[in-house]
Amino acid sequence: MSEENGLASRIEQAQRQLCAPGAPFEVTEVNIAGRAVAVFRNSPADVREALAPARGHGDREFLVYLDQRWSYRKFFEQVDALTGQLATRYGVGRGDRVAIAMRNRPEWLVAFVAAISAGATVVPLNSWGQREELLHGLTDSAPKLCFCDEPRLAHIVNDLAPLGIRAVVTDAPAGTDAAWVARYDDLQAAGAGMPVPAVTLAPDDDVIILYTSGTTSLAKGVVSSHRAICQALTSFDFGGALAGMTSPESVKLIMSLGFAPTVLTAVPLFHVSGLLAHFLYSLRTGRRMVMMYKWDVEEALRLIERERITAVAASTAMIAQLIGSPAFAATDTRSLMAIGLGGSGVNRRVIDLIEETRPNAMPGIGYGLTETNGTGTISAGAIFRYKPTSSGVRVPIMEIRTIDAEGRPLPQGATGEICLKGVAVMSGYWRDAGATARVLDDGWFATGDVGYIDDEGFLFVVDRIKDIVNRGGEKISTAEVESCVSRLPQVAEVAGFALPDADLGEVLALVVRLHPGASLGEDVIRAHVAEHLAAFKVPARIFFFDTDLPRNPSGKLLRRVLREQVADAGNA
Numbered sequence: 001m002s003e004e005n006g007l008a009s010r011i012e013q014a015q016r017q018l019c020a021p022g023a024p025f026e027v028t029e030v031n032i033a034g035r036a037v038a039v040f041r042n043s044p045a046d047v048r049e050a051l052a053p054a055r056g057h058g059d060r061e062f063l064v065y066l067d068q069r070w071s072y073r074k075f076f077e078q079v080d081a082l083t084g085q086l087a088t089r090y091g092v093g094r095g096d097r098v099a100i101a102m103r104n105r106p107e108w109l110v111a112f113v114a115a116i117s118a119g120a121t122v123v124p125l126n127s128w129g130q131r132e133e134l135l136h137g138l139t140d141s142a143p144k145l146c147f148c149d150e151p152r153l154a155h156i157v158n159d160l161a162p163l164g165i166r167a168v169v170t171d172a173p174a175g176t177d178a179a180w181v182a183r184y185d186d187l188q189a190a191g192a193g194m195p196v197p198a199v200t201l202a203p204d205d206d207v208i209i210l211y212t213s214g215t216t217s218l219a220k221g222v223v224s225s226h227r228a229i230c231q232a233l234t235s236f237d238f239g240g241a242l243a244g245m246t247s248p249e250s251v252k253l254i255m256s257l258g259f260a261p262t263v264l265t266a267v268p269l270f271h272v273s274g275l276l277a278h279f280l281y282s283l284r285t286g287r288r289m290v291m292m293y294k295w296d297v298e299e300a301l302r303l304i305e306r307e308r309i310t311a312v313a314a315s316t317a318m319i320a321q322l323i324g325s326p327a328f329a330a331t332d333t334r335s336l337m338a339i340g341l342g343g344s345g346v347n348r349r350v351i352d353l354i355e356e357t358r359p360n361a362m363p364g365i366g367y368g369l370t371e372t373n374g375t376g377t378i379s380a381g382a383i384f385r386y387k388p389t390s391s392g393v394r395v396p397i398m399e400i401r402t403i404d405a406e407g408r409p410l411p412q413g414a415t416g417e418i419c420l421k422g423v424a425v426m427s428g429y430w431r432d433a434g435a436t437a438r439v440l441d442d443g444w445f446a447t448g449d450v451g452y453i454d455d456e457g458f459l460f461v462v463d464r465i466k467d468i469v470n471r472g473g474e475k476i477s478t479a480e481v482e483s484c485v486s487r488l489p490q491v492a493e494v495a496g497f498a499l500p501d502a503d504l505g506e507v508l509a510l511v512v513r514l515h516p517g518a519s520l521g522e523d524v525i526r527a528h529v530a531e532h533l534a535a536f537k538v539p540a541r542i543f544f545f546d547t548d549l550p551r552n553p554s555g556k557l558l559r560r561v562l563r564e565q566v567a568d569a570g571n572a
Contacts, residue, residue, distance in 0.1 A: 007246065007386050008456050011393065014245040018238060019396050025238045027396050032204070032227075035443060037423050038397045039227075043234040046201040046226035047116050047280070050233055054283045062283070064290040064307060065106050072286075075110065081191030082114035087199075089187070090145050090166065094119035094199060097141050097209070099165075100270075101125040101134055101156070102149035104291050107170050107184055108269050109279060111147040119199040120144075121206045123221070124270035128534040131155040136218055137211055138163060141430060153181065203227035209430050210272055212370040212475070219477070221430030222370045229276065232373035232424045235395040236281050239378035243362060247381030250337075250362050254310075259335040262288040263311040264303060266295045266318065267473070272370045273342055277313060287311075297321050301331045313340025315473025316350055317504045323353045333358075338380075341365040342473065347505075351388045367391035367459055368424075371445055375424035376400065377459045390458040391451075398422035400459060402452060407441070415452040417465060419444045467559065469496070472504040474536045478559075481508065481539065484532050485525060490518035493549045497559045499541060499566075507540035511562050513549060 018025045026041045044050035057072035086092040098115040125137040160180045172183045211219040267274040364380030379392025402416035410416045428436035450463040469476040478496030485494045493513040498506040522542045550561040
């Protein structure tokens with residue numbers, strides 16, 4: 001038996017052992033909405049229960065942020081104080097929605113757990129967005145309350161009263177209307193030591209609404225239940241156990257180093273990866289978090305050395321910037337043994353960088369979307385090195401298949417649209433039955449990605465159907481940017497698409513056709529987008545066409561033809 005065949009056999013054997021009756025990750029079936037669904041038997045019933053063991057960590061350090069250091073005890077003291085205020089002062093209870101609009105900071109974490117503890121559904125909003133994006137999320141989800149930092153408050157302060165939404169701000173500016181805006185510190189002081197109200201939660205209660213860019217101009221709210229989130233968190237545990245059983249030498253080395261598990265969190269908390277794989281997973285497992293306000297390679301290296309970071313998980317572009325930095329070799333990175341890749345496919349450049357700089361580390365990747373709570377496949381350690389360009393093997397609570405253009409299941413090895421089914425899949429899109437029906441069929445979620453499953457069960461993602469640009473892990477809806485640019489009176493037609501980029505994987509390109517006689521510069525277009533949308537959505541390349549943009553007989557824009565025309569123009 002070859003070494004590769006031996007590893008494939010060990011993966012299969014480890015999966016059986018971990019999921020067998022009586023094993024830690026025993027898989028059973030439950031009835032959900034009349035359908036038998038595979039679940040981890042030992043998974044918590046709700047998110048509050050999943051996080052409860054963290055209270056036992058007491059004075060152990062949980063969070064490092066700038067010059068702040070928070071223990072688990074301090075974190076939960078603030079959670080409890082805020083939970084009581086949510087219930088008594090604002091009347092937040094089961095089924096209400098609470099939004100969070102702020103950049104990564106400790107108060108974000110506290111507000112999330114407090115809202116769940118009060119029985120609410122949490123709505124994390126894109127903190128990189130401008131007023132229009134924030135306003136869409138608030139108008140669509142209709143929260144009773146919104147937690148925000150001062151920059152986000154400045155965007156929406158005049159919209160609070162018309163929408164009937166009260167706000168809690170981390171640093172309230174002078175002159176803020178106290179009838180609609182309260183200070184976070186004031187709520188903490190008022191709630192300190194007060195009893196926490198008892199709230200009954202059910203596994204199928206809504207717990208989060210995460211907004212994701214789709215092929216429409218407005219982001220859709222992805223609704224997930226307590227059960228889905230808890231099963232996803234347990235699947236992360238399963239992935240770690242599977243990697244450990246198939247990579248015993250790497251585990252032995254990591255244990256011998258003696259560094260406390262510590263993750264560097266630079267991805268936004270409003271992303272499914274930042275929320276689940278970083279924050280909730282760390283809190284659930286007792287892992288320490290070192291949180292960055294925003295990504296900066298030099299600062300990340302400084303923190304890795306100073307805080308003895310053991311794990312970094314970020315987009316492939318961010319990891320390439322980190323380990324490809326000239327300063328990486330001069331930094332003490334002995335503690336860094338887990339490198340998680342996400343947000344885009346892994347190219348050979350990144351694989352080689354990992355092997356050159358961290359040959360004994362535990363690299364990993366997985367496949368999952370916001371609509372599946374980051375859950376689908378897993379790959380780490382020896383599994384990753386076995387097939388580094390794949391997205392790994394499926395987790396046992398999820399099913400994977402590919403389908404053709406007519407929706408018919410394809411045989412193993414055939415390339416088609418990837419579909420996922422299982423308990424971690426979303427309940428649906430918030431208040432959008434039509435959009436839900438277009439992607440969910442008998443529990444199967446059509447991802448819009450194209451790939452295949454090989455003869456050993458490894459998933460390979462090869463392309464995307466959706467008109468989404470994946471800029472270093474940040475998803476950009478081309479339709480959203482097109483809608484924004486089309487407001488300029490000089491613009492007759494506009495189309496967006498992805499162009500390859502060595503550093504970010506992809507960047508957004510626009511093709512613009514102006515009305516006859518009109519004049520418009522690239523800088524004006526970029527400034528217009530920056531005024532209305534997040535900075536990462538500003539197009540990197542803009543091309544002006546004098547002729548009508550290519551469309552098929554039904555009027556659908558032919559983006560592939562556009563890409564080819566742009567490429568031909570560049571080679572001319």
